[in-house]
Amino acid sequence: MNQTKYIFVTGGVTSSLGKGIIAASLAKLLQGRGYRTTIQKFDPYINVDPGTLNPYEHGECYVTDDGAETDLDLGHYERFLNVPTSQANNVTTGRVYLSVIEKERRGEFLGKTVQVVPHITNEIKDRMQLLGKSGDYDIVITEIGGTVGDIESLPYIESVRQLVWELGENNGIVIHLTLVPFLAAAGELKTKPTQHSVKTLMESGIKADILVCRTEHELSQELRQKLALFCNVKKEAVIQSIDASTIYEVPNLMLEEGLDVVALKKLDLPKKALPDLKNWNTFLRRLKNPKHTVNIGLVGKYVEMQDCYKSILEAFIHAGAANETKVNVISIHSEHINADNIVEKLKDLDGVLVAPGFGERGIEGKIEAVRYVRENNIPFFGICLGMQMSVIEYSRNILGYKDANSTEMNDKTSHPVVDLMEEQKTITDKGGTMRLGAWKCDIKPNTLAHKIYGEKTISERHRHRYEYNNKYAEELQKAGLLASGVNPDTGLVEIVELENHPFFIGVQYHPEYKSTVANPHPIFVNFVAAAVNSHKKQ
DSSP: OOSOEEEEEEEOSSSOSOHHHHHHHHHHHHHHTTOOEEEEEEEOSSSSSGGGSOHHHHOOOEEOTTOOEEOTHHHHHHHHHOOOOOGGGEEEHHHHHHHHHHHHHTTTTTTOOOOIIIIIHHHHHHHHTTTGGGTSOSEEEEEEOSOTTOGGGHHHHHHHHHHHHHHOTTTEEEEEEEEOOEETTTTEEOOHHHHHHHHHHHHTTOOOSEEEEEESSOOOHHHHHHHHHHHTOOGGGEEEEEOOSSGGGHHHHHHHHTHHHHHHHHTTOOOOSOOOOHHHHHHHHHHHSOSEEEEEEEEESOTTSGGGGHHHHHHHHHHHHHTTEEEEEEEEEGGGOOTTTHHHHHTTOSEEEEOOOOSSTTHHHHHHHHHHHHHTTOOEEEETHHHHHHHHHHHHHTSOOTTOEETTTOTTOSOEEEEEOGGGTTOOOOTTOSEEEEEEEEEOTTSHHHHHHOSSEEEEEEEESEEEOGGGHHHHHHTTEEEEEEOTTTOOEEEEEESSSSSEEEESSOGGGGOOSSSOOHHHHHHHHHHHHHHHHO
16 A cells, blocks of 8 residues: 555534544554554644643543653553554644744744744644555544634544545545434434534535444434435445444444444445454353452542543453453542541442542541551552652651652652652753653562563553652662562662562552453552452452
8 A cells, every 4th residue: 555545533513522532443443444544633623732731621531652751542442452652643732833833933034924824734734644654554533622613623524625635536534423313302303413524624615525323222224325415425425423332333333334344435435355253252241251359549639530540440440351240440539538538438448549640638537548558458459649659658657768759749848759750850841751661660579569560670651750759769669568669770779569469569550550351450450459359358
């Protein structure tokens, strides 16, 4: 294949229809047919990246190997395709404008008046084709964030219009995802919102090639015919996307609907073999037919919004399937934990994960949770801030340093067992200034970490500013909190664990970012296995 083909996914009627899941599912099917496929997300907000966004606003910030702080949809892309993404896979309006303004300041536009068309749209088009021009992919799927008709999405829609025209016949197609709502009072599905959405798209000069209709009820043949006629698409290009019990069923549903076949036909590409979904369906079968059930507490301060811990929740699904275990994740707000209610909150759990986060809110509850699971031999897993809380808890209750803390929470503490990295102390900008992306970690032999990974050196993704303070390393190790993983370049501690405990591990990095259907993360797999053993002993 000489020329990269492009698929653009737009959305209409309402947000949160699942463009990312449809894009990932289609990519999975195309990948299964032997096409080198990647997905990218273009977000219409003015933040340069999601790194400074409140998780309540935008869900979790997903981090790639190259240190890009990106949209959580990139997590879906990696979990489905098992292929790493990068900075090039997520672009925001802020990044586009920043780039154009910097070019204007450097005089690259030769004194011309800089405008949305052509300068902003040219920048968007260049970035849309960046991955395609690398030579690494046959098909690039581009998800356009937001909803058709939004003011902020207009430059992206115009860029898609231009690019589809420039690419020529059969080289670029548009999939439009809409909602077909069911009106209970009338007892029927309604197509009018979809018709209006397609009309809005056409007013921008774009004709949808494929219509994917989110629905709670089966679309009848008559309804499909009506949508085809009024939305100007072929009947076989009206694809039903019905509610599923898990997002991991969607590739099979799209296969049944023929989404990949229609897309390949419109791109003038051969179908090749049927998608190889053998391993995928093995995972699904194990997910749907668990032999065990465990209750794992997720202690965090953003638990009201599930998307804040999206990658963690998905990693539990992968690890649960690997263990043929249904993992019930019990969300526990760390602000609501104290010494008086800790037993009531945690006594029925088979394991506890203390989640990552920033700031001092809910910190004491996390420390109390670590103390309880440590003393009661309940499997424990701490991620990033959760790992730091285990260091603080151990310093307070075992070393006897009652005011031990992180300087993030208390810069007056006399025992800063977690402290700011030296090079961070002069930084005032917040965006993209943390220890980000993939960093190496050397694992000590004969440790829980070595048993889990089975390797001497690993690479994991980071997103944090504060670190384990090596000034306390010797004391903590002598007292039993082992530093079992260390960064070979900086000497910074990456993993801590307790020896005489069923399962107690804290990691400075974010292992959840690397868990996929094909490769469930080994710490999550072993943590769930420990929870299963804990449950059996009760």
